[in-house]
Structures are given as C-alpha cells and as structure tokens.
Amino acid sequence: MALFILRRIAIMLFTSLCLTFVVFFLTNLYPNLEKMAKTQGNFRMNDEAVLSFLENRGYLLPLPVKYGEWLGVYPGYVIEGSDGEIRGRCFNSDQIPSESPRYCGILQGYWGYSTRFKSDVLGIVTTRLGLTGILMFWVMALMVPSALIIGILAGMREGSRTDRSLSTFSIVTTATPEYVSGVILIAVFASSAFGLKWFKGTATAAMENPNLENFFLPVVTIAIYGMGYIARMTRASMAEVMTAQYIRTARLKGVSFPNIVLKHALRNALIAPFTVIMLQFPWLLNGVVIVETLFNYKGFGWALVQAAGNNDIELLLGVSVVSVFVVLVTQLISDIGYVYLNPRISVN
Numbered sequence: 001m002a003l004f005i006l007r008r009i010a011i012m013l014f015t016s017l018c019l020t021f022v023v024f025f026l027t028n029l030y031p032n033l034e035k036m037a038k039t040q041g042n043f044r045m046n047d048e049a050v051l052s053f054l055e056n057r058g059y060l061l062p063l064p065v066k067y068g069e070w071l072g073v074y075p076g077y078v079i080e081g082s083d084g085e086i087r088g089r090c091f092n093s094d095q096i097p098s099e100s101p102r103y104c105g106i107l108q109g110y111w112g113y114s115t116r117f118k119s120d121v122l123g124i125v126t127t128r129l130g131l132t133g134i135l136m137f138w139v140m141a142l143m144v145p146s147a148l149i150i151g152i153l154a155g156m157r158e159g160s161r162t163d164r165s166l167s168t169f170s171i172v173t174t175a176t177p178e179y180v181s182g183v184i185l186i187a188v189f190a191s192s193a194f195g196l197k198w199f200k201g202t203a204t205a206a207m208e209n210p211n212l213e214n215f216f217l218p219v220v221t222i223a224i225y226g227m228g229y230i231a232r233m234t235r236a237s238m239a240e241v242m243t244a245q246y247i248r249t250a251r252l253k254g255v256s257f258p259n260i261v262l263k264h265a266l267r268n269a270l271i272a273p274f275t276v277i278m279l280q281f282p283w284l285l286n287g288v289v290i291v292e293t294l295f296n297y298k299g300f301g302w303a304l305v306q307a308a309g310n311n312d313i314e315l316l317l318g319v320s321v322v323s324v325f326v327v328l329v330t331q332l333i334s335d336i337g338y339v340y341l342n343p344r345i346s347v348n
Helices: 002-027 030-040 047-056 063-071 121-156 161-175 178-190 212-242 245-252 257-269 271-287 289-294 300-309 313-341
Strands: 078-080 086-088
Touching (some): 002 313, 030 313, 121 300, 161 212, 245 257, 271 313, 289 300
16 A cells, blocks of 8 residues: 555656646746736737736746746846836845845745736735635535435435436436526525525625625535436445446345444445545536636635636746646545445555
C-alpha cells in the first residue's frame, strides 16, 4: 500500500506539472496578454504601447522561463523599462532589488498579485476556498445520504413501483440545470410570487453567518442536481448485486431481507457510488460557478468568474492550481477507498 501511494503521488506531481503548464500556456497567449495590458493600462493603448507594457513587466519572456519563474524554480526577472524604472517579479517599486529574493513562485508561497482584487492571490484563493468549503460541506451532508437512500431503496427491488418512481425522480433532478432549479426555488420560497417567502435571507449574508434562512436555497439547488446522478449509480450497482449468486444463497438459507441488504449487498454495492461521490468534490469546487453567481455567494466559483471576466491571469493560475490539486487528491482517495470496500481489489 505504501509503495502504491508513493507511486501515485509521483504520478500526481507529474500530472499537475503538465496540467498547470497547459493552463499557463493558454492564459499567456498573446491575445490574452493584450487584453490584460489594456485592462490594467488603457483600452485606447496602441500596439506599440501594449508591447512596451508587456515587455517592461516580463510577459514577453520565453514561455519556459515564465513558467519556471511562476513555479519558483527559475530566478525572477529584473527589467529596466523604457521609462527608466526597474521592475522585477520578486520586489515592488519601493523595495531594493539587491535585498529581494531571487526566487518567488508557487514553491516559495508567492502566487502572484491579483489585478482585479488588488491583493495577493494566495490570500484571495484561501478566503474564497474557505467559503466554498462551507457550502460544499452542507451540500455533501444533504446530497450523499439522500442519494444513497434513494438508490438503495430503488435497487433493492428492481422493476417495482418504488424503483420506477425513484428512478424517474433521479432522472428529472439530473436533467434540470442548477440555474433552472435555483430560479424556481427562489420564485417559490424566497419571493412573494407564491405568497410563501419563507427564506428572507441572502446567500451573501451567509458568508458571515450561515444559517437555515440564508443558506438553504443554494445548498438545496446544488444538492438536487448532484443527487440524481449518485442515486442512479447506486441503484444500478445495488440491482446488480442483488442478483448475485451469494445473495440467492443467503435467501435460500432463510436470511431475512433486511440482513441481506445491510450485511451482504450494501458494502459491495457502494464501490461504484463511492467513485461518483469522490468525483463530486472537484465538480462542486468548480461547478458551483452558476449557483454562486446566481445567489451572489462570493466563493471559489465567483472568484473564478471575476478572474476570467477581468483578465486576471495570476488569479486564474492560482485557481487552476487548487482545482488540479483537488482533482488529483480525490482520485487518490477513491483508489485507496477501493481497497477497504473490497479487499479483493489489488493495488499492485
């Protein structure tokens, strides 16, 4: 197991380097750099002014050099601009270049400076990720148990009326996008259109004081959409296990149906849903963009939208690092979880 984990960590590091390089390459294409220069400078800048702006700030250096600076394995640039000002990646205008560090990248804890929020990227990502983490916790707490119960009840007796009803509900929830269900929930429970207006709070207020009144609608909106997929996978896995030979043998021996489900079928039926559940974490991290924008909840997805809409390259790169890390870690956890759910699965 230890060798397997070490091997997977090595693969994770290589994969993260490849993925972050692809994102770095796409964000540093010249059209994106030109938009960024005009956003920070002046939209009326001509081509020569754009080139001067980018050259003075190290954006026109070779791509491998820039990527190495961003990682922190290559010394940061020091450029004397056409205006006579000395600029560098590792120091500000009020610092002395000779006293500043030579390396300043991801490995040194410097994630860049956000042009949209006028702050360090690491602080922004940490704050927004914490807000989305609270949202993800309550979504998973509601979504996973509900989906598993629906899938198990539907798969215990395949083809029954309960199975058809719950399967239909799962398909409807999966087929309904978050922006549709979110608008419907707002119209029904938070507006005076239907005379209910049960939830008067806003998701913005939930950033400081999450409670039932201001956090219920965004949590339910996300949970409903993800619930159907997990329930359908659980139902298919449970239905397959219930037709296995050892289940038939247990029935012939007179074991009660609840004991068959809980002691024999449930553990094997959870292997496939476990993978789907682990995949919900990266989906929630980046898939909540619509919901956070709809409810104005300023979390990780909201920061991603702001970075993309304002050509904030450094923040986009910081968001990509977190996204890649979460995806790879959840995959590692899901692989390790296979062994505990089914010891017959080999990790060699």
